[in-house]
Amino acid sequence: MKKIIIQITALFLLLLIPVLFFTGCYNDSKEYLYPELTGGCDTTNVTFIGSVLPITDANCKSCHSGSSPSAGLNIENYTQIKALADDGRLVNVINATGGYPLMPQGAALPDCSIKTIEIWVAAGAPNN
Ligand code: HEC
Structure with a gap:
C-alpha cells in the first residue's frame, strides 16, 4: 500500500514538471504589456488637450512659465504653444534642428512624444 502511494506521488510530480516548465514559457512579452516602453506609440487620436498639453x-x-520664463517664452496654454507651433520653433527645438537648441535642455523627449507633437503640428495645431 505504502509503495503505491509513493509511486502515485512520484508520477504526479513527474507530470507536474512539464506543466511548470511550459507555464514558465508563457509569453507575457514586454511589448504586449507595456507598448509605450518599447516603441509602440499610439498616435491614433492626437489632440491638444489630451496629448500635447x-x-x-x-x-x-x-x-x-511664470513671470520670468526662460527665453521670455511661456509654454503654458494653447495660444502660447500654437504660436511656437506656427513659427516652426516647437518642432525645431524638440529635434534640435534648424539651428535651435535642444528642448528640453540636455535630454530629448521620448520618440513617442516627439512624434505626437509633430502629428499635432502637421494637422495645423488645432485647439482640440
Ligand atoms: C531646464 C529648463 C528648460 C526646459 C525644461 C525647457 N526649456 Fe526651452 N529654453 C530654456 C532656456 C534656458 C532657453 C534659452 C536658452 C537657449 O536658447 O538655449 C530656452 C529656449 C527655448 C526656445 C527658444 C529657442 C529659440 O532660440 O528661439 C523654445 C522655443 C523653447 N525653449 C521651447 C521649449 C520646449 C517646447 C520645451 C519642452 C519640450 C522646453 N523648451 C523645455 C530652458 C528650458
Whole structure:
C-alpha cells in the first residue's frame, strides 16, 4: 500500500514538471504589456488637450512659465504653444534642428512624444 502511494506521488510530480516548465514559457512579452516602453506609440487620436498639453506641462513648463520664463517664452496654454507651433520653433527645438537648441535642455523627449507633437503640428495645431 505504502509503495503505491509513493509511486502515485512520484508520477504526479513527474507530470507536474512539464506543466511548470511550459507555464514558465508563457509569453507575457514586454511589448504586449507595456507598448509605450518599447516603441509602440499610439498616435491614433492626437489632440491638444489630451496629448500635447500633458507633454509640455511635464517637460517644458518648469522653465517656461511664470513671470520670468526662460527665453521670455511661456509654454503654458494653447495660444502660447500654437504660436511656437506656427513659427516652426516647437518642432525645431524638440529635434534640435534648424539651428535651435535642444528642448528640453540636455535630454530629448521620448520618440513617442516627439512624434505626437509633430502629428499635432502637421494637422495645423488645432485647439482640440
Ligand atoms: C531646464 C529648463 C528648460 C526646459 C525644461 C525647457 N526649456 Fe526651452 N529654453 C530654456 C532656456 C534656458 C532657453 C534659452 C536658452 C537657449 O536658447 O538655449 C530656452 C529656449 C527655448 C526656445 C527658444 C529657442 C529659440 O532660440 O528661439 C523654445 C522655443 C523653447 N525653449 C521651447 C521649449 C520646449 C517646447 C520645451 C519642452 C519640450 C522646453 N523648451 C523645455 C530652458 C528650458
